[in-house]
Amino acid sequence: MTQAMVTSAVPFAESDADAVDAALDRLGANLVGDGRETLFMSGVHFLSITVVRGGPRQPTYLVFEITADGDADDARQSLSDRLTPWCHEILDAAKVERPENVAAFLKRYDVRTGQGLYRQPGLDFQGTPGMTVPRILAEFELARVIRDYLDLNSRATGPLSLLADIRRHVREDDRMRPLLVAEPVPRLPAQGEAKFDAPFLLSLVGRGALEFLWPLLLPLGALVAISTYLASANAGIVVGALTFVVGLSVVAVATVAVLLLAYLTLRRLEGENTPDDRPPDPVVLGDVLARENRSQQNHLAAVSTMQGHWLRAVTLRVAFFVIREMVRRRFRPGFLGEISTIHFARWVKLPGTDKLLFFSNYGGSWESYLEDFVTRASFGLTGVWSNALGFPRASNLFGEGASDGDRFKRWARRQQRPSRFWYSAYPHVTTARIRTNAAIRQGLCNATTVDEVEAWLGLFGSRVRPDALLETDQVQTLLFGGLSKHPHAALLAVALPHAPVACREWLASVEPKVTFGEEPPPDLVTNLAISSPGLGKLGLPDAVQAHFPPAFRMGMGHPVRARVLSDTGEDKPATWLWGGPDDDLDAVLLVYAADRATLDLAVADHVAGLARYGARLVHQVMPKPLPMADGGARSAVSEPFGFVDGVSQPIVRGTRRWMRQSDAIHVVEAGEFVLGYPDGRGYFPPSPSVPASQDPDNLLPLVDPVHSRGAYQPEFTGDGARGARDFGRNGSFLVVRQLRQDVDRFHDYLGRAAERYKDHPAAPRGLSVAQARAWIGAKMIGRWPNGTSLVRYPHGPGRPRPGQARARPDNEFLYGTEDPLGERCPLGAHIRRANPRDSLAPGSDDELSIVNRHRILRIGRAYETAGDDGRPTEQGLLFMCLNADIERQFEFIQQTWFMGRQFHGLENEVDPVTGRGGKMGRLTVPSPQGPLHLTGIEDFVSTRGGGYFFMPGRQALGYLSGPLRAAGLPGSAQLGPTDRGAAA
Structure with missing residues (x-):
């Protein structure tokens, strides 16, 4: 259902304005009691009545601002059906004759706004389009019922089982049962800045020409056509064609001349404008403040006086046009740029006056509301209000102006009028809560996977999960740092048997030991990554593996990749200790421990586990223990050539390091390292997916058709829940290279070069x-x-x-x-x-x-091998990186x-x-x-081995470790650390 925004302006004598204000005060106080009950569930979202005093020789108006479900007639009728006695009392104070039908009376004084040169200028904005009053209130109550249930009941049963219990609880409530049917809501796209890119600017110019230049172009075009016709008839086609070309040239020159003259005039007017820095009237301001912040919402009624020059009537319309196009074509529904706190707002140029009205129903305080506009959308306020007297000096209509924050806010306070009579159907509900409540309902109806339910549960006491917010508990621990508090480490390169069932059983035994999240256990951390052949041995179908990138599927030891990496000659893969083209390399286990005894015990346990399931250890690298300073803190770590290593690392947005040290030079989006999140361009890296038929137990998260993550994106629930599943989500690609460093050769070269070049x-x-x-x-x-x-x-x-x-x-x-x-x-x-x-x-x-x-x-460490005499026989770097x-x-x-x-x-x-x-x-x-x-x-450096691996997220690892079904597809007959409770 649509919402109508109606403004009716009833003229009356200014001498009666004080009496009308007093009547509005009396009736406004009643809105707390009888009036609220009268309007409750009427379909009226917001209602205000404001007195606007005109200028010299201009009428004073009683302005009704109504926002209600349905069309304009519905809005006026809602007011007439419920508040006719109140309207009569206000009109009596204004000495306006009582109408028999208030709806018809308001329609007679309706202010109809629109775009173009011959329409009454104005602009409407809806922050929660499509959301009716009954629905907003019902979903608010539903969220409260679910929240109360969660407060009283344990979540130990797991996400899917908990959701089933909640659905059962809601179904037993006669009031809530109808809400178990999902309704569509406006899409909430991924966050991003709306930009004036080239295609948008071109469309803006084209549409603007149609709206504003046709009064000039139409008569000139007609003149060109008539001249061409007469010239062709009298002097022939050639002369007619020349006349047409000359005519078009005249039209173009005239258009450019008019635009140039208008621009120069605008710049002159902006230069002549004198900002009014006077403080607001303390009496009026006190009256305004007395009515603010009584709930989670506020109402702003501002009355400004337009500058007198004729061009300002045009530039005001231009500003409205640009904002309208941005809202329609560049901003996400319900948002002005990044501002999402406005329920409904309206600009109106009052007919027959020089008054520009602005009404806004918004969430939060006045100060936060204005500060949002100053920092995020000053261009819009400047474009409109720079046409008014006393506004901070603007540049080119949209520049500067409101960005002069302190001066602008002082000016805005002077324009403000007390909201003496203002009604809100849901005064304690913000736009963010309305959106979240809608998402809660959608999730209650449509959630099917563990991933969806966990995201849905996160909505309680929170909001829709931002796309870039890492699900840290789903990502293996290595992404969050090099584990400096675990100085002892080992890499185990593994070859799996050619028996998918045995491979799955081995993985199921390892899965509980794999560590996820930013808080590693203090004693032992294990991470696991799997190669492309290893995924095949684990039973991942070829159709799924085909979604992985070619480099990963080919492997580091492939001749093509070797040529890319310059692994040729003595470094060619055929000479490697491990990972070469003929080696059986399926996975790597990375084990980190606080002490050597714990590491040795864990390595022995893993080696024994490999033998138990028919797998084998291909290669093992034991990095040098990290040096530790007093108190267990990390000391400087140097690579074999003697230089401190690990200095320059990217800072992943969304991690704790980013929260502590968000230096702009090194901040990199999470999607550059983890699949399922936006990268530096705002897009999502391709991620391997699994058909829904191969994930019957809903272990994997859904693939979002437009790559937007978070909680429920309502357009893609229902049928979307049966779509493909995201196997790559929260996973990353691990590159491992064992690099031998010839330390003696390096220092010998430095010695020879020093002798040669020191002078x-x-x-x-x-x-x-x-x-x-x-x-x-x-x-x-x-x-x-x-x-x-x-x-x-x-x-x-x-x-x-x-x-x-x-x-x-x-x-x-x-x-x-x-x-x-x-x-x-x-x-x-x-x-x-x-x-x-x-x-x-x-x-x-x-x-x-x-x-x-x-x-x-980079997450690598130095390694060293020693001979029988204890002297190093090889030094180097176990290079590892995630991307x-x-x-x-x-x-x-x-x-x-x-x-x-x-x-x-x-x-x-x-x-x-x-x-x-x-x-x-x-x-x-x-x-x-x-x-x-x-x-x-x-x-100085040579390659000794390595490979490309995929480090899966928690859900993908649980999916892989399930037993194979008869059809050869992954299943979930046994439980792993990821909850696999029954879906509702």
Whole structure:
């Protein structure tokens, strides 16, 4: 059902205005009692009556503002049926003759607004379109009944069973039973900023020309047509064609001239405008404040005086037109940009006066309401109110103005009139609660999966879950950090048997040990990731596996991926210890422990479990224990070459680290690392899905057809509940590479280079050989060994501050802004290649956004193997990272940034640390004295093994660990840690 917004303006003598105000005060007080009962469930959402005093030689009006279900006649009739005696009393005070039919009387004085030059200017806005008064009140009561039930009953039975109990409880309530039938509600799309993009601007210009320029274009076009016809008839077709072309040119020139004149006039008027900074009348303000904040809602009645110039009548209409188009075509239903607190609002230019009225029924305080507009939608208020006297100075109609917050709010208070007579059908219900209550009803009727029920339960005491809010308890713990409080770790590479039932049984035994969420157990953490062949062995159908990206399905050891990663020659996969093209590699177990004894016990348990189910251990890597400072805190971690590692990491939006340290340079959207969430462009990465027929127990979350997450999106319940299921949700792709580092070769090169280049003009003067070694190593890495940056500390490592045991690595810098030429940190240095930041476009937020699309979340550790004599035989890095798109993130960094020979315009250079240059590697070190070319850089890093894996979310892991049905499809005959209670 639609809602009608009706304004009726009844003229009366200004001398009677005080008497009318007094009558409105008396009757307004009665709305708390008899009046509310009279209007209750009448279909009237909001009703106000306001006295608007006219200017010189202008009438004073009694303005009725009505918002009600149905059409305009229904709105007026609702008022007439219930409040006729009250209306008579008010009209008596105004000395207006009592009408027999109040509805007909109000219709006679109806103010009909519209767009275009010849319509009465005005604009309506509905914050909860399609929601009737009975429905709002019924769903409010339903939410209260369910909330009371939850308060009195335990949730130990699990989400699906709890939902069944709630449905049974509601069905037994005669008042609530009808609400078990779902009703459609307006869609609540994903959050995002509405922008004036090119297609919208073009459509805006076209529609604006039709609405505002036709009075000019129509007569000119007719003149062109007549002239062309006469010229063709008298002088022939050629002359007629020339006349037509000349005529069109005249029309175009005239149109441009009119628009230019109007624009110059507008700019002159804006320059001549004098903002009125007077404070509001304390008596009027006191009257206004006395009526505010009596419930969760407020009413704003503002009366402004228009500027007298004729152009303001046009620019007001233009502003209304632009706002209307934005609301219709760019904002989500019920929202003005990001503002969602308005129930109903209306602008009205009062006929026969210079008064511009604004009525708004909104949630929250006046201060928060105005502050929302100042910070989020000042352009709209400025576009309209800049046509009024005394408004803060605007620019180009929509600019500045209301963004001058303090001056604007003072001006707005002066326009405000007391809401003497104001009725709300649901004064204690906000727009957010209306939307949430509608979602609660939808979920009660249509929820089928554990995921849906858990999201639905989150609505109680909350709101619709934002798209970007991570379901942390569904994501494996490694995403939230490198587990520095668990210094001992092991990687177990696993080969599964060619027997899906045995594979499932093994996984079911491991599943309870896998750790999820941001709060890891203090003693032991286990995470699991599965390769593409491993998913096949677990019985995931080929049709589902086909939804995984090609890089993952091919695997790191495939010749195509090896070429992308420059794993060629001595590094080709055939030479690897594990993960090569002929190896059977199905999964990796990552085990982290607080002490070595706990780790050894857990590893032994896993190895025994593999043997029990016919699986085997392919390879094992034991990283070096992390150094721990006093008190168990993490100490600095250095990689084998001697440089502090793990300094620069992206900050995932929605994690606790983001809440503590939300630096804009490093904040990256969750969807860049976890499937099921928006990425840096606002889209959702492709996620593998499962047909509903292969998830009969509803273990997996639904695939949303428009990639919008959260609680119930009502347009997609009902039939949508039988659609595909999202297997990838809360999962991530894990890249593992065992990289051997030739420490002796690296330091030998630094020694030779120090002897050769310590006296080079580009090097600092007076360097000793040891200092030159450190300086050259820092130039190759991009940081000093202690982790401090070359950008901030170009002449030597940063020193500890007073009270610090060691210098803290710094990371809040921008290469392009602070070191555009690479004279501090060379353009080809390792960490600059790994994350160029704004190097290509100094200071550009867009460039940072583009670069952040290629970030990876590194979670690796150094490893070391020892011979019989205890001396190290091999050192290196167990490199691991998480990303949502292996090709766009990990492989892009490796191929385009590390191995890109023309990276940043360089000539035939690769990464000086991880590159594959043989003995022909080089690094250009720019300086004001001319560049230094470090040549003869050897290969210091080689690949020993690795693979691509999928780290599933909690629900996907529970789905995979269920037993196989006779048809060869996943089932859920046994319970896992995810609730698998019976659906209602």
